[in-house]
Every structure is written in structure tokens, then in C-alpha cells.
Amino acid sequence: MAEPPERGEVTGDRRRGKNLGPDQVRAIAECIAAGERQAAVAERFGVTVQTIGSIKSGKRWAGAIDDALRERMKASSTAPVLNAASARGIMAALEGGRSGRSIAQEFGVSPSMVSAIKHGRAWSDLDPGLPARLGESPQRGKALSAEQVARIKGRLLEGKSSRKIATEFGVSASTVLAIARGDTWADVSPSS
Secondary structure, eight states: OOOOOOGGGOTTOTTTTOOOOHHHHHHHHHHHHTTOOHHHHHHHHTOOHHHHHHHHHTSSSGGGSOHHHHHHHHHHTTOOOOOHHHHHHHHHHHHTTOOHHHHHHHHTOOHHHHHHHHTTSSSTTTOTTHHHHTTOOSSOSSOOOHHHHHHHHHHHHTTOOHHHHHHHHTSOHHHHHHHHHTSSOTTOOOOO
């Protein structure tokens, strides 16, 4: 696999605006096929993540990549999605005090996925109490009390619109919808 040139010599460098050559495109494709993260490849070659995505999707520089390499790139993007066992492992690592970045690297997910699990926005059905144990608030924006959430759930059961409820409680409609879906505050029962 071809190594990228020195930072200042990279064609396609963001600062210079030059085009990539076929050798660099093939080297980038090899990195993608090897399963490297697009952001890391972009940094190494001095191009944008969008450029890496265009190479991977075949929107640009398709002629520089042979069919075998294209198939290897496609196969690398069928990495398994996060499953319940891995989500539980991430939760255990969070409770162990590890950093989100190191957890993301270990489990092959983005730091934002680790954050979503930490704050109860993803996989909260596995452990709804995780955010509280970590000292995190499971909702974003204006902090709601459990009593307010119970009343919001009651209004939802009455058939009130999420927008009207949001206005009444001074939160966004998406906050109300997250409560309705059980993404946040799943452990609170409705009240009247």
C-alpha cells in the first residue's frame, strides 16, 4: 500500500486545493478497505472527510479503483452494527470510569454513540438507570423534574399535541416526543 507523501506535498491538500492523483486515490481506497476510519484517513492524506466519502462511494475518482479493490472497500463497510452485548460492555466501561474516546476505539463505534449511551439517548432500555448512576441527566435542554415528566406523560395520554405540551412546560417538542417514545424518562409513570 502506498504511503501518503509528506503533509506539505499532499496533492488534494485542503490548504492548496490541488487534485488527488490516481496513486493517492488507490492508497486511500486501500486504507478504507483495511477498515480505517474515514476521519483518520482524511487527516493522514490532508483531505476532507467528504473527499474520502466520495472515493468510497465511487462518486469521484471511480476510474482509479479496480473492481477487486472496490469490492474490498464495500466489504469493509459491512462491519457489524452495535449489538446489545456490546452496548452492555460500553455501559460497564462507562461505569468503570473509562473515557468515551477509549471506549469508542475498543468497541469500534463513534464517540457520539458512547455519549448517547452515557446520557440515555441510545440503548436506554438495557439500563434506564445508567445516566443517574453516572451523574448524567438523561434529558437535554431544560431540566425537568420527574413530577413534570409524569404530568407530560399524562397530557400525552389525554391526546394533547406535543407542541402544546412543549409550550406549556417550556421545552422543545422534540423533548416531549423523546419522552413519549421512552427515549428519556422511561422509568416515570404518567400522572393526571
